[in-house]
Amino acid sequence: NAGVTQTPKFQVLKTGQSMTLQCAQDMNHNSMYWYRQDPGMGLRLIYYSASEGTTDKGEVPNGYNVSRLNKREFSLRLESAAPSQTSVYFCASSESHSSGNTIYFGEGSWLTVV
Amino acid sequence: GQQVMQIPQYQHVQEGEDFTTYCNSSTTLSNIQWYKQRPGGHPVFLIQLVKSGEVKKQKRLTFQFGEAKKNSSLHITATQTTDVGTYFCAGPKAAGNKLTFGGGTRVLVKP
Numbered sequence: 663n664a665g666v667t668q669t670p671k672f673q674v675l676k677t678g679q680s681m682t683l684q685c686a687q688d689m690n691h692n693s694m695y696w697y698r699q700d701p702g703m704g705l706r707l708i709y710y711s712a713s714e715g716t717t718d719k720g721e722v723p724n725g726y727n728v729s730r731l732n733k734r735e736f737s738l739r740l741e742s743a744a745p746s747q748t749s750v751y752f753c754a755s756s757e758s759h760s761s762g763n764t765i766y767f768g769e770g771s772w773l774t775v776v
Numbered sequence: 777g778q779q780v781m782q783i784p785q786y787q788h789v790q791e792g793e794d795f796t797t798y799c800n801s802s803t804t805l806s807n808i809q810w811y812k813q814r815p816g817g818h819p820v821f822l823i824q825l826v827k828s829g830e831v832k833k834q835k836r837l838t839f840q841f842g843e844a845k846k847n848s849s850l851h852i853t854a855t856q857t858t859d860v861g862t863y864f865c866a867g868p869k870a871a872g873n874k875l876t877f878g879g880g881t882r883v884l885v886k887p
Contacts, residue, residue: 697877704782704864705819705877720874752818762807762826762868765875767818 664688666768668753674774675743683738683771685753693756694736695720695765696728698749705752711736743775780867782878789855790886797881799848799865806868808841808848809875814861822863857885 668685675681687694695710697720707720711730725747727739736755740747751771756763779802789795799808807826811819823832825841825848832839836859838851848865862882866875 704879705866707874710874762824764809764821764824765811765819765866766821769818 666753666755666766668768668771670771672772676776677744679743680741683751685737685768686735687755689755691755692758695754696738697752697754699752700749745775748775749773780865780876780878782865782881784881785879787881787883788886789883791855793855794853796849796851797863799878801846801867804845809866810839810850811864812861819864855885857887859883860885
């Protein structure tokens, strides 16, 4: 059981380049999330998808777009990368969007923007 | 908006000693979750507390939810090198499961 799988694991971008982080879960979860983690800042929610066909902004959505391609897949796109987007990105999923559901994280994607 | 604060940010512990990390919310929480992230790894769910005053134990880890459901603590006894990592608490916003994570307590163990 792979759980939450995200790619790529490492990426270096030049300022202004675009890229898409891919995420897939095999737990038949309804809700999926993208977080970013910066030193001392904990985990901050970028976007989430409560269920297939819906997406909503989190705490720090600026500079990002998402697509819930189907129930399994939730991608994060950086249209024009900036150095401030250098971070570790985690995709996550949960059974539903209701309070109290455990969140399962992918292994993370280390992104550096130079 | 809701904020979840954790203290201390860093904890240096001598192997074998006990320590406690604290989580405080600006609002009442319906539940609180704790996650552990090993260095270079991803957060992994440890436990969820729901009831006021609830105490749960996992081997050497004791989790407590405050009576007012605005704070929580994690106490580790006889710290081991396997306890190294960052411990996050997280509480849901008023609607849905948009967890707000604390900044984490990074635990370093001195052998």
